[in-house]
Amino acid sequence: MDSDELEAAIDKAAKAGKNYTDENLQQLFDALQKNKFRYRERFLLPYRDGYKTVRVSDINHIETENKIVYLRLNNGTSEVVNVSMDELEHQLNPDYFFRANRQYIINVEHVLFLGNYFGGKLIVRLKGYPKTEIQVSKEKAQRLKEWIDR
Template sequence: MHILIIEDEKRNFNRLKRLLEEIDGTFRIDGPLASIVEAVEWLQAHPAPELIFADIRLSDGLSFDVLRRTAVPSPVIFTTAYDEYAIQAFKYNSFDYLLKPVKADELAAAMEKVRRASSPQTNGEEVRQLLEYMRQSNYRYRERFLLPYRDGYISVQVKDISHIALDERNTLLCLNNGTSETVPYSLDELESQLNPDVFFRANRQYLIHIDSILSINNWFNSRLKIRLKKYPDVEIIVSRERAAELKGWLDR
């Protein structure tokens, strides 16, 4: 079986690839494709794979847009950190999904489901409906984090977060009071848990709170540079591809 993996975090790709190879060592696996642009270009240049694994949140948007732009006939299994309401949408629209971190037994069950499906290809209208659902539904986004602290726990309110940063192997909640707390989630997972009207994925390293922005300036090659109110020494560069989305996010 020829499998394509659309995923923008190498460690998630490596884990999924390893689990798939444990199921069947003959699988031919391509990837990772880390963005909508990269995935669309690959699918337009190659024969359709027999199965696609797609992370919902990519560096430049939602992976549903890949399916809309290419009308790919392959069955798709999404990897996601969305809540139960989104899961109901997947079931309703006949898509399969795996919650991160992907577990071996759940992956095996999903692969068996693909093998047994009589007509596993995706449907363009289903893609459109699912994309619309994900964008319009009233999700119960995360409002706080309960984190270990000394011999107990502390509760961190989402409203108190300036930005979230990837620091080597750690994901840090950088708070408005100047302190930071480590959380056991990837930026992809946090992006799907937090309200997209409030938090913006600036690049691979940063999620920023809308109220934390001090200034936005033009930068080289049509990029943008963000300065933060509580962290004036932090400069966040937004790519040319993401710049238009940032402007739209702020201008509504």
């Protein structure tokens, strides 16, 4: 629920003649804001004797290889995360990240090229990773094109 919807609900309740006080409405608003879902913004990763952070905006794509999940970063480096691809798919903002297949989640900001492939599939090439070719199934190809072209 966004703030406009909340405001409309509050106005509707007020017009219905309910005896809500400003304090009660503020408490309701505060409770709803606390429970508001937020997509992941960064990762806290073990590093030497401590930790380091990686911002989601620094991720070019995410790849799984031999059951290990790698964040492939814009600077060409990689970081291992202890989170499954399914969990990441739900934690990352779908406005920016797309699950291309079982092995890859891609960042829309780094899509360089979409190529046609056999049987209605697509090949995705990413900025900064010219040797990486990501296959997208025929079933997901149309959704990917619509996702990019918005």
